[in-house]
Amino acid sequence: MTGRRQPRKITPRSLENAATAYLQRFAASAESLRRVLMRRVQRSAAVHGTDQDQGAALVSALIERYGAAGLIDDRAFAEGRAVSLHRRGQPQRRIRHHLAERGVAAADIEAALAALDEADPPDGVRADTRAAFNLARRRRLGPFRPEAERAAKRDRDLAALARAGYPYALARRLIDAETPEAFLHAEDT
The missing domain is CATH 1.10.10 (Arc Repressor Mutant, subunit A)
Known part of the structure; x- marks a missing residue:
């Protein structure tokens, strides 16, 4: 039976390599990078007995340097x-x-x-309204559903928008719209 590989002892170079590799793979905020690097520091401290406070200082300095260089924004x-x-x-x-x-x-x-x-398009539709419209289009809810299924699936469609976090009034207006264009034009009035 094979176990996990033992973590490496933390050094400034190893932290920098880890940070660079992480940023090459993922878009990250300063705090999310800090969390990733601190997990490495904690694993190193548990296995090798390195100082966590010293590791935290190295992580903070690295993040500050990356922020100043524009690598983290x-x-x-x-x-x-x-x-x-x-x-x-x-x-x-x-x-x-x-x-x-x-x-x-x-x-x-x-x-x-x-x-x-x-950044909303010039048609004047608000961001949340546009996002609800995009979700309904992607999941084929309300006016994007075939007419024969709409009445039977109305409650299910409303529930899907509610689970996504949209207010009931917006969800009802979208699901009950005759056509997608009617929903968008109702927003203008």
């Missing part, structure tokens, strides 16, 4: 992730929660959500 991370989640049909409330879980500062979250509202 929480605002850009927040804006990119917000656009991605919005495109997938996530409401702003869920986007805010997702970014907060990743350790993004509240000011950066608000800036990212404001950028979403500013």
Whole structure:
């Protein structure tokens, strides 16, 4: 039976290599990178008896250096992730929660959500309305469902939008719209 490989002893070079490898694979906030590196420090301390405080200082210095060099930019991370989640049909409330879980500062979250509202298409549709529309289109809910199935699946469609975090009034307006265009034009009035 084979076990897990023993973690390496933490050195400034090993932490930098780990951080670089992580950032090459994933978009990350400063806090999410800190969490990844601190797990390495803790494993090293448990196996090799290295000093966790010294490891934490190395991690903090590395993150500060990467931030100054522009390798980590929480605002850009927040804006990119917000656009991605919005495109997938996530409401702003869920986007805010997702970014907060990743350790993004509240000011950066608000800036990212404001950028979403500013980036709305010229038709004047709000970001959450557009996201609900995208989710309904992707999952074939409401006006995107064949007419013969709509009445029978109405409650199920409303529940899907509620689970996604949309308010009932918005979900009902979308599910009860005759056509997708009717829903979008109802938003204008």
